[in-house]
Amino acid sequence: MSQSNRKLRLYVTIGQRLFRDSLLFQLLLHSDIDLVGESESGIDTLNRLESAKPGVLIIEENLLDNDGLTIAENALSMHPTLSILLISDTPVSASRLGIYLEAGIKAVVSKHQPIQDLVKTLFCIRNGQVYVGAWNKPDTPSQGLVNAYHALSGREREVAQMIASRTPIKEIAAQLGVSCKTVHSYKDRIFIKLGFERLPELILFMKRHHNGAAA
Template identity: 30%
Template sequence: MTNDAHRQTVFIVDDDPSIRDALALLFSLHGHATALFACAEDFLHAIEPAWRGVVVADIRMGGMSGLEMQEVLAKHPSQLPVIVITAHADIAAARHAFRFHAVDFLEKPFDHDQLLASVERAMRGLPSAAEAIGTRPAAHALSGREREVMALVVDGMDNRSIGAKLGISPRTVEVHKSRLMAKLGARNLAELIRIAHAHEAPRAGTW
């Protein structure tokens, strides 16, 4: 790494060279220093406690995955925040990422403005947009049924399974899901999961 170790840097970890180059260009155009790594092992071998900034890491890479790397980073003295990007998003992966305090979880192709906003918030030590929106007063605005649906969605259940568990139709589940996401300001399931983890949402029936 050629950048000053104490300078705020975006550390890009992705095994696709075209993605690395595109992200490096995007961040450079917005005034951010970057450092590129082709795999998690290379990054973990190079990282130093004095490094500052944010890690943007893909999930699926040859060798160690981005999620496995995130677990290692959670114990590293640098305490670098992580933004997870993936072309293969699923609820289980999002839950894992947020369990280890990911700043954001973005599916490729992602919105560049959202990625830049997440990077800048992480560098300033601010909560993610989803965490800032998902306040307790907003959560308390949910109805009892909406809380139940939210907890089951975060557990990875689909509309049909949730409906069967709660004795309602899948269409009714979708209506509750849409309403609770609107109340919490969640634009997608990843943000909903982020909000739930930010406030340690209890399982269905315990809110």
């Protein structure tokens, strides 16, 4: 519980701009994330930590100028309360995970995990806890989500499918012979049940797991 009502002050160190951009766009969707800095190099990160004062640092394992572990160690020696999430290129072995945890890193997420894992992990470590969630599952098919689908009722699935294929609400309402309001309610419930916030998540989810009637 501690004192967790403050915003998550985040610093992101990722070498490739394209990757950093798309990740940041995702993360900044969450209103309680406050981006206090970003860089593409480890040295740069170390130099700016002092003034940026992040609570969490997301950093890649392999950077151009140095490896993430080294940077992490330096960062921690100066800011022992910093929570660090390391993004590894490959699933980490137990022994390597041990090394990381020993160094004070709070969590490791590999680039082969779904993005939800990263977000979830990020929020888990925000207050200093260590999180070793699904470190050993290389490419889990989105964990609980596949099950979550079964929580949808028949009608909800129909609507989910239509929404995911970008059928306008009006048309869905017309086709089902119900009011727009009703369709909105379905939409709400679907998003709640699946834990999504934005359309792309639903689209991708439906495509990946239940592409029932594609055209």
